[in-house]
Structure formats: C-alpha cells, structure tokens
Amino acid sequence: MTRLRVLHLVDDTTAGGVMRVLDHITTAPELAKDADHRLRSISRDRWLPERMQADVIVSNLAISWRALPMLMALRLLHPKTKLIHVEHSYTEQFVAVNVTHKKRFATLLRCAYALFDKVVAVSHGQADWLKKSGAVKPHTLSVIQSCVDLSRFRKLSPPIAPLRVIGAIGRLDEQKGFDLLIEAFRKTANPNIALHVYGEGVEEAKLRRLAKDDPRIEFKGFASDPVAAMAAVDIVAMPSRWEAYGLVAIEALAAKRPLLVSSIDGLQDHVQKGAKAVKPGSGGERWQQAIEQITAIGSADSTFQAQSTTHPEDVYAAAWSDMLRSL
Structure with missing residues (x-):
C-alpha cells in the first residue's frame, strides 16, 4: 500500500x-x-x-x-x-x-x-x-x-485529600472566563482553599484587579511545563465562554484531577469522561457552588471510576x- x-x-x-x-x-x-x-x-x-x-x-x-x-x-x-x-x-x-x-x-x-x-x-x-x-x-x-501526548500526565499521582488548590490554566483572555472564576472564588468563605492562575495574556491586569487583596489567589505566570503545573493543583476549572474542545481538560482527566467545565460547546464532551458541568449563570453563583462542593469532597478517587482505560x-x-x- x-x-x-x-x-x-x-x-x-x-x-x-x-x-x-x-x-x-x-x-x-x-x-x-x-x-x-x-x-x-x-x-x-x-x-x-x-x-x-x-x-x-x-x-x-x-x-x-x-x-x-x-x-x-x-x-x-x-x-x-x-x-x-x-x-x-x-x-x-x-x-x-x-x-x-x-x-x-x-x-x-x-x-x-x-x-x-x-x-x-x-x-x-x-x-x-x-x-x-x-x-x-x-x-x-x-x-x-x-x-x-498524555503519557506524562498519566504518570502523575492523584491529588491527596483534602482537595484545596484549584488550577486555572490557559491564556489570560476573555474566552477563558477566568474573570468569572475569580469573582466566584472570592465569594467563597473557606480560608484553606486557593486559586492558582497559570498563564499570561491581555486580561492579566484586569484579573489581578478582580483578585484584589484576596491572599488565596495567586498568579503563577506562563506554565512552560504544563505537567508541573498540573501536578501542583488538586482541581482544574475551565469556565470558558466558548471552547471548541479544550486540551487542558484531557490533560486534567489523564492526570486524575477533578475537572469543572462550563456546559458549553466542546467542553460538554468531557462530562461523560468524568468532568462536572457548571451551567452558565449570572453573578457566578453556580461556579461558587461548584467550588464549594468539590473542595468539600474528601478524595478524587470516586470521580474517575467510570473512565475508560482507552488512551x-x-x-x-x-x-x-x-x-x-x-x-
């Protein structure tokens, strides 16, 4: 042939x-x-x-x-x-x-x-x-x-309870909706959880203003090694306003990280693989609830029981x- x-x-x-x-x-x-x-x-x-x-x-x-x-x-x-x-x-x-x-x-x-x-x-x-x-x-x-290639992500150990560090990984752009995530996170009351933002882009100054003086929110800059960034977080959040598919989602699932995604566009594909969908809504109440619920879970293990073994x-x-x- x-x-x-x-x-x-x-x-x-x-x-x-x-x-x-x-x-x-x-x-x-x-x-x-x-x-x-x-x-x-x-x-x-x-x-x-x-x-x-x-x-x-x-x-x-x-x-x-x-x-x-x-x-x-x-x-x-x-x-x-x-x-x-x-x-x-x-x-x-x-x-x-x-x-x-x-x-x-x-x-x-x-x-x-x-x-x-x-x-x-x-x-x-x-x-x-x-x-x-x-x-x-x-x-x-x-x-x-x-x-x-997800092989390095699969080698990561699952996060150990309690699940505390939420990762937002991607371009700091309106598309990614990190402003919605920061606003929702600021409304949570748990002093022991954290939001780590990985990336750079035109929205950085705006996002830093939204974070204000909340010591739980940290900006980590561009993630030159996405595997290392994934290893440093317990949960991944993708509050995108639009998204054709989302590579961060498949990386998070391969790394056995609980995953929160907006229920829009291609992000909905990841729900059957273990992601939790968050419906768009005004005021960020649904994202606030999702953050509070997932950080109250004692372990990530149950999230991935139904996942396929096919790579x-x-x-x-x-x-x-x-x-x-x-x-």
Whole structure:
C-alpha cells in the first residue's frame, strides 16, 4: 500500500493548542504508520498560490472573508488532491458572543467549507452546532477530538485529600472566563482553599484587579511545563465562554484531577469522561457552588471510576487513519 503524503497547513505558529496538536500529529509513531505527516506554515497576510506536492492537504487555517480567495486558489490548484479543513476555532458560543452579523458569518462558513472534501470538528459539541447551523453538509463532516501526548500526565499521582488548590490554566483572555472564576472564588468563605492562575495574556491586569487583596489567589505566570503545573493543583476549572474542545481538560482527566467545565460547546464532551458541568449563570453563583462542593469532597478517587482505560492518543490515531482511508 502506498503511503499517503499528508501536508498540514497552519497560519499561526504561536505557542498554543493548535500547534501542540500539530506537533503531536507530526511526531506520534501511531500516526506515522499509514501516512507521512508534514507541517507547512503560511502567512495570513500574503501567500502566493503554488502547487503543493501532497496526496492530502489539511487546512488548520483561520476562516475569514480575507482568507477566502486563498482557499479558493488552494482548491483550484489542487483539483484532484483531497482537501480537509480542521475547525479549531468556531463554535456556537463563539458566534453568540463575538459575531454581530450572524447570517453573513454563516454564509462565509458555507462558502469556505464547500471547498473541502472533509471538514473535521474537534468535538461532538462543535459538530452538533455545525450540522444544526447548516454550515457543512453532514456527509462531509467527521469528528476527531483533539489530542496531544498524555503519557506524562498519566504518570502523575492523584491529588491527596483534602482537595484545596484549584488550577486555572490557559491564556489570560476573555474566552477563558477566568474573570468569572475569580469573582466566584472570592465569594467563597473557606480560608484553606486557593486559586492558582497559570498563564499570561491581555486580561492579566484586569484579573489581578478582580483578585484584589484576596491572599488565596495567586498568579503563577506562563506554565512552560504544563505537567508541573498540573501536578501542583488538586482541581482544574475551565469556565470558558466558548471552547471548541479544550486540551487542558484531557490533560486534567489523564492526570486524575477533578475537572469543572462550563456546559458549553466542546467542553460538554468531557462530562461523560468524568468532568462536572457548571451551567452558565449570572453573578457566578453556580461556579461558587461548584467550588464549594468539590473542595468539600474528601478524595478524587470516586470521580474517575467510570473512565475508560482507552488512551485518547490511540482513539485519535485510529480516527485519522479511518478518515484518510475513506477519502
């Protein structure tokens, strides 16, 4: 059988979830069994169309009206090459929070996705929205939940009771909802619990103002070693306003940390794997209650009894192999 040449295109190589997933794709032995995966960075500002040597081209590019001519050129230059788009960004809640002209945005997605043989949703929550919105034809849609190497996280010991340190890990950005978490945490009365915020970003000054003089809240800066950050916390909280999937969630579950997630978008995928969903609500009362309830639990062990022993990395590799074979 001829090995497929798979070229992954990316237009944002800054450190983050997309690049971590692509690093996993291009280095994981399981993914290399059936195909040669390569990565190519292209500029959002200027890309001169050229014929690329590949059997399959995978777009990890940001969809926009500005990028649409480039995507059309990509299709025209590769009429016989299978094209796949992985949607890392857009979700139902992203549209609700960020998009003013929703019909115009829906038209953009339909036009862009129609250029591809396959569109990959990174979560079932995102896929349900894509189907419901009519942005993509159901027969062209696949779901492959994002993944990275979790082996080091699995080696961590579960937290020891009492569960006291809550970790908020990620970019300090409006999307992540850490402001909601800080406001809810400040309303709790237990002096023995702590909130550790890992990350950097444009919201840092705002978040520090919200934390005020609460000595239980600490800002730890950028986590250069995410495993070490995970080892230092007992609980992980993800109060995102929108989230296509959430790599921190699979890392927390692999590390046997109790996980609190907003019940939105792709974060809902993690509930069946052991996460506890927190419904969005005004005033942060639900997050306050969730924090108080989970820090009152004596042990994390019961949270993970129903989890599958199948490693997400194996599921991820198999899903990619199945999709590539189906092209």
